[in-house]
Amino acid sequence: MTETAAETATETTTCDISVCFPVDGEYYISDVFGNRTNPVTGKGEFHKGIDIAVVENTPVYAAFDGIVENCGLSESYGNYIKIKGEKYTCLYGHLNKVLLNKGESVKRGEKAALSGSTGQSTGPHLHFELYEGDQLIDPSPVIENICSQK
Numbered sequence: 133m134t135e136t137a138a139e140t141a142t143e144t145t146t147c148d149i150s151v152c153f154p155v156d157g158e159y160y161i162s163d164v165f166g167n168r169t170n171p172v173t174g175k176g177e178f179h180k181g182i183d184i185a186v187v188e189n190t191p192v193y194a195a196f197d198g199i200v201e202n203c204g205l206s207e208s209y210g211n212y213i214k215i216k217g218e219k220y221t222c223l224y225g226h227l228n229k230v231l232l233n234k235g236e237s238v239k240r241g242e243k244a245a246l247s248g249s250t251g252q253s254t255g256p257h258l259h260f261e262l263y264e265g266d267q268l269i270d271p272s273p274v275i276e277n278i279c280s281q282k
């Protein structure tokens with residue numbers, strides 16, 4: 133008997149690149165990707181991600197396997213963390229606390245941060261931004277399921 137293609141594929145897959153939703157529990161989507169009026173400045177702008185309204189200190193999970201490309205404090209994003217995977221890169225903003233360090237590797241579903249309302253924010257929420265390669269994309273259509281905690 134020869135090996136099936138499916139078996140071969142399973143053996144060579146070592147990295148989970150599918151995107152999962154970064155919080156579980158209670159949330160609602162408070163803003164979608166695209167053009168909007170900035171709630172702080174009142175000016176028109178392009179909203180580069182989705183806003184997930186959650187109470188402060190909600191655990192935020194890595195959406196896929198990757199490494200921490202960057203983290204720090206920005207005027208607009210507040211405390212943020214950027215995770216780079218094989219296919220996608222994601223950025224979480226307005227965090228209360230980042231739980232990983234730059235250069236650290238992270239697994240899908242691993243706790244990466246605690247949500248907050250830092251930076252340019254009108255209330256507690258998670259800003260979730262997604263890039264495919266260098267291209268900014270709308271995360272909503274590629275999110276496959278809720279991250280199960282690891």
Ligand SMILES: [Zn+2]
Pocket residue numbers: 163179181182183258259260
């Ligand atoms: Zn946002």
